[in-house]
Amino acid sequence: MDLIMGMNSGSSFDGIDVVLAETEMDADGFPKAPKFICGGSYDWPDDVKEIVTASFDNKVDMIGLNRLNYICGAVFAEKAVQFMKENNINPMDVKVLGLDTQTIYQEQPDHKAIDAMTDEQKADWPHRWLDGPYPAGMQMGDSSVIANLTNIDTVTHFRSADHTWGGSAAPLMPYLDFILFRKDEKPSMTLNIGGIANLHVGCKGRRDMFGFDTGPGNVISNYMCRKLFGVEYDKDGKIAASGNVNDELLNHFMHHPFFDRPVPRSGWIADYSAEYIDGVIEKFKHLPKEDIIATACAFTGAAVAKSMIDNIPEEIIKNTDKLYASGGGTRNPQIMKEIQARVPSNITVTTSADIGVPPEYKEAIKFATIAYSTIHCVPGNIPAAGHASQYAILGKIALAPRHIKGGAQL
Numbered sequence: 001m002d003l004i005m006g007m008n009s010g011s012s013f014d015g016i017d018v019v020l021a022e023t024e025m026d027a028d029g030f031p032k033a034p035k036f037i038c039g040g041s042y043d044w045p046d047d048v049k050e051i052v053t054a055s056f057d058n059k060v061d062m063i064g065l066n067r068l069n070y071i072c073g074a075v076f077a078e079k080a081v082q083f084m085k086e087n088n089i090n091p092m093d094v095k096v097l098g099l100d101t102q103t104i105y106q107e108q109p110d111h112k113a114i115d116a117m118t119d120e121q122k123a124d125w126p127h128r129w130l131d132g133p134y135p136a137g138m139q140m141g142d143s144s145v146i147a148n149l150t151n152i153d154t155v156t157h158f159r160s161a162d163h164t165w166g167g168s169a170a171p172l173m174p175y176l177d178f179i180l181f182r183k184d185e186k187p188s189m190t191l192n193i194g195g196i197a198n199l200h201v202g203c204k205g206r207r208d209m210f211g212f213d214t215g216p217g218n219v220i221s222n223y224m225c226r227k228l229f230g231v232e233y234d235k236d237g238k239i240a241a242s243g244n245v246n247d248e249l250l251n252h253f254m255h256h257p258f259f260d261r262p263v264p265r266s267g268w269i270a271d272y273s274a275e276y277i278d279g280v281i282e283k284f285k286h287l288p289k290e291d292i293i294a295t296a297c298a299f300t301g302a303a304v305a306k307s308m309i310d311n312i313p314e315e316i317i318k319n320t321d322k323l324y325a326s327g328g329g330t331r332n333p334q335i336m337k338e339i340q341a342r343v344p345s346n347i348t349v350t351t352s353a354d355i356g357v358p359p360e361y362k363e364a365i366k367f368a369t370i371a372y373s374t375i376h377c378v379p380g381n382i383p384a385a386g387h388a389s390q391y392a393i394l395g396k397i398a399l400a401p402r403h404i405k406g407g408a409q410l
């Protein structure tokens, strides 16, 4: 067995999750389902947090971004090393570290426009991005800084390979679901509730998979909690539980233009920007604050149900009895309750703990698994889910100093 490490800091920007897991290559050429060993969560340093948060709002200039890329690399490396010290892990025993680093900006692909392009237009590579509809995103955390400071081979920035082939590269979860469910006869549905929520169908046919963002996970509730209650998030859903869902506000949320984007769609916090949420708060300021938070939770649930019913074939929905949820949103009972109340009644909402994956660490396990696949040249994208035109080996590999050769010259 090989030890693999993964890290995640998502759009909620609530902290850095780190995991150690083990796996090995299976006879079918893919990694075995990774086995979770241990995990930890670490806070971003306050001074760095301030810059990253400003960068979400496009308020950091080029000079600042240049430094931020190195700073984030240093923070990720520091937390990885702290995690290894706390858990008595020797970096020399870890085969690979995988992390996407910190996304600060993401532009969505226009799949319709990409499909409409001629081969000649696609062959003009710079124009895919100069004035074309290809997606592009920006992640902060330099690969080489991390590999050099941790002394572990590091794979980062998983999205741009899929983007090159016109894929959304978000969500990336379908690959881990493929690894977890590829031996099952029946398809399974999974849902990750981070800042943004995404829904997936995992099955043994890699060409039959789905994966797309459903809308907000915690992003709206978090922002409203900060703005209306001065707290980072609605701990255990207590605020939402004390309010009532307001139908008019829910209806307003459900008219968000996000739903006009065909799947595979991906969302980014810009879809639920401060400006958008401030507008909602202003329009519905006559409501009790608790009702606004309760309705934000209901929106997460309603968006999951709508996205599922609109986009997943009825046959699959009918054949699915469980929805395995993961991400920090599983810790909010109101969100879980709202999802359960709104999805088709044959589906029971549970968490990925049922299949041995701690919900709060699924994303970090995903990045560890993709990194392990990358160093074995196994493609980690799922074209059927993200609409890339071909398979790609994801990520940028930075080798650790422990491999240094050079003989007497050094």
Ligand SMILES: Nc1ncnc2c1ncn2[C@@H]1O[C@H](COP(=O)(O)OP(=O)(O)O)[C@@H](O)[C@H]1O
Binding pocket: 009, 010, 011, 012, 013, 014, 015, 193, 194, 195, 196, 218, 222, 233, 234, 235, 236, 237, 326, 327, 328, 329, 331, 332, 333, 360, 363
């Ligand atoms: N005890 C809890 N009660 C309610 N919500 C929680 C709890 N713990 C975490 N969360 C929610 O989960 C979010 C973090 O989820 P996470 O999966 O880490 O998202 P991301 O991948 O975007 O970082 C927090 O911002 C918060 O909204």
Ligand SMILES: [Mg+2]
Binding pocket: 008, 009, 010, 012, 013, 014, 015, 016, 017, 328
């Ligand atoms: Mg997080």
